[in-house]
Amino acid sequence: VYWDDIKILPITEVTKEKTTKFIVLNENKEEEYPTRLYLGQKTQFVVRIENREFETVNYTLQVKLENEVLKTENIRLKHNSAWEKKISIIPNAIGDLLRLEFVLYKESEKYKQFDLWVSCEVDYENLEVLENYSTTPPQIKNGGFEGYGYWLRDENGNFKWERTKEEAYNGTYSYKIGQSGSLNAGDFAYIVQKAKVDKPGFVFLSFAVKDNYDGENLGLIKRVLINDKVVWEDDIGGNEGWVVQKIPVFVEGVFRLKLGIYSTKYIKEMENNVYFDDIRLEGVKI
Ligand SMILES: [Ca+2]
Ligand SMILES: [Ca+2]
Ligand SMILES: [Ca+2]
Known part of the structure; x- marks a missing residue:
């Protein structure tokens, strides 16, 4: 074979x-x-x-x-x-x-x-990357409350509002939001301003905030929101004085900035006031 x-x-x-x-x-x-x-x-x-x-x-x-x-x-x-x-x-x-x-x-x-x-x-522990994804910040109008207008109110509950000389971080005036009766869980009072960016990206939101209460935490929270998402908060409890915050936020198109107070539970009638001043958006530079 x-x-x-x-x-x-x-x-x-x-x-x-x-x-x-x-x-x-x-x-x-x-x-x-x-x-x-x-x-x-x-x-x-x-x-x-x-x-x-x-x-x-x-x-x-x-x-x-x-x-x-x-x-x-x-x-x-x-x-x-x-x-x-x-x-x-x-x-x-x-x-x-x-x-x-x-x-x-x-x-x-x-x-x-x-x-x-x-x-x-976003890895907030590693902020250098934000610079590569930054966008040109729009101007917040009347962010120092030295003039009038541009801010809208959004509220539910017993609050009082006022542009005031009682306190100022910058200039002569700040904006006061105060309790004007008892509060229930979920009550809120915010000042609101819309702004717009051409290109999505990061900006720094900067603001100064103070309150007149220095006791134990009360469940009344100072809050800052972008498009209804909380980006900063702190109970009015404690003697903080003027606190200046600078927070990186991601914004896109038209967005809504809110600053104010929020009640997490029933709070009896008290003279609690919160002051905001010097609200700005800044470019990201590390
Ligand atoms: Ca001011
Ligand atoms: Ca306080
Ligand atoms: Ca506090």
């Missing part, structure tokens, strides 16, 4: 399946993925591409966050060869449910895709 006469095709030739293996792993090469990312901070993944297409292929790998391309790699691979690389991305969006896509193109055609849902937030 001459084996030479018998033609045996290699198995791969018979079941010739053209394919590309596209694998996305975390930086330790595990199939476990980060779900929480931080704005401006590098996150790494390992991407592996194996060409089993029986021909040389030009691939393009794109990593996108919310449809914006963060990274592009062009890879030319021969049949039966593999490419593996650590890919670093720097998230540039903020949100709870963002789509992070790894898209593989084969000769410019979309071919394979791997998606992750991630949250991306």
Whole structure:
């Protein structure tokens, strides 16, 4: 028997399946993925591409966050060869449910895709990154209360309001919000101003606040909100004097700034007053 006469095709030739293996792993090469990312901070993944297409292929790998391309790699691979690389991305969006896509193109055609849902937030321990995502701050009008107008009121409960000379951090006047009767849980009194940025980004919100109560915590809270999200609060309890706060806030389009007081429980009639002054938005410079 001459084996030479018998033609045996290699198995791969018979079941010739053209394919590309596209694998996305975390930086330790595990199939476990980060779900929480931080704005401006590098996150790494390992991407592996194996060409089993029986021909040389030009691939393009794109990593996108919310449809914006963060990274592009062009890879030319021969049949039966593999490419593996650590890919670093720097998230540039903020949100709870963002789509992070790894898209593989084969000769410019979309071919394979791997998606992750991630949250991306601000790491307030690492403020240098804010500078890269800053925006031009709009002007807060009459933020020092030396003039009149521009502020609206939003209230529920027994409060009194007044532009006053009793206290001032800057200039002659501040704005007073005081109790004018007993309060119930959930009562609030805020001054409100709308502002607008052309481009989403960070600005510093700066304000001075004082109250006339120095006893134990009372459940009456000084609060500052942006779009109804609390960005700063403190119980009027304690002898704080004028407190000047400078807080990084992320703003987008038209936003609403609120400063005032909020009652977390029943509070009997007392002469509690809170004063705000020198309310400003500033550019981010670290
Ligand atoms: Ca003032
Ligand atoms: Ca106090
Ligand atoms: Ca306090």
